[in-house]
Amino acid sequence: MGYRISIFVLLLGAWVVLSGKFDAFHLGLGVFSALVVTLLSQDLLFKDRKKDLSVRLSETFGFIGYVFWLLWQIVLANAHVFKLAMTREGQKEMSPRVVKLKTKLKSDFAKFVFANSITLTPGTITIQIKKNQFLVHAISEAVEKDLLSGEMEERVAAIFEPELAT
């Protein structure tokens, strides 16, 4: 039930932001359509219903904190790309390679977040995920060492799978 209510609130919020009108008619339409969508397809959004809603909420807050750390990483990544593209030393430093990486993350969503974070941090891009093996393209040796140190994995694990974090 809690899940249904939260889906309804999410849909209604999206409606209000996108329509931008606050009179009774438009809000009524929004409530009606959000209700219909919630009733018809509520089992599509959250897969694992066994988890308690409070766990989800704490995950969400942890994720927001993680997003800020990730933003800083994205800025670093862009400075790195800028250096590679614009300077001669950068061109010399480049030595692309493909790295295999084993992960301990279990759930699909945690893997998705981890893969996207790898893509957004300096010099690494995820190519492929097979079960618990990641195939990562790294652009230089220093970046590869950074990746294999596993700091990011710890952060993702701390949010989504606390029992796995060290």
Added chain:
Amino acid sequence: MSFLFLANAPVVDESVQAELSRLEICGMTLAGLGLLFFLGAAVGLFRFPDFYTRMHAAGKGDTLSSLLILLGFALITFDDFSALGWLLLLKIFGIVLFIMLTSPTSTHALMRAGFEDGIEPVTNNPKRKKKGGAKKK
């Protein structure tokens, strides 16, 4: 320079707009930074040696530069604190969030498609350098 006639909007008096508010200066700085990062991405896309390295430039430069430019222009347009102004800010945040989610995903999809298509990554090993990159036309 006035482009407002294109939208039939009333032309704003220049003397009123002469000094910039703090929000506008912040927005301009952000948008300028975004343009700078996009310059890096575009040059990288132009001169990196192979598909995978170009992907690095495109996937990262694209995300951050769109993010910064959109946030900058959100600040530039956000001058009054009305409900509509906040709504506009929220919508632009929605676009930013969407780009942040989808850009790495499509990068990853393209990367996998290219890898499984058998494009060889360029490495520093001179023997493989000849084969790599432009294998398939």
Added chain:
Amino acid sequence: MTTEEFTVCAGVALFVLMLPALYRVAVGPTSFDRLVAVNVIGTKTAVLLVIIGVLFNRVEMFVDFALTYALLNFVGSLAVARFLNRTKPMPEEKTSRGSSRKKGAKAS
């Protein structure tokens, strides 16, 4: 510099910076190179739409266009990536890679 001038300059700069990507679309040795460049141009077009909106004082309308454009761009590049992934000559494929492909498809 007024905000309006800055907006015009930013739009023009964004357009000029799209040209290297356009070069990649025209020349790029593989079809994936072209696709990457098209993806970049699409994202930047969404940004350009917001800039045009600021210029015309109609941001609330153009933001919707930009959102739709970003959505279509994402779906389009994903669809073309999947399409190019499937239409591949199979015979000389090694077995290990073929099996990995199926697993990869399932995991995503």
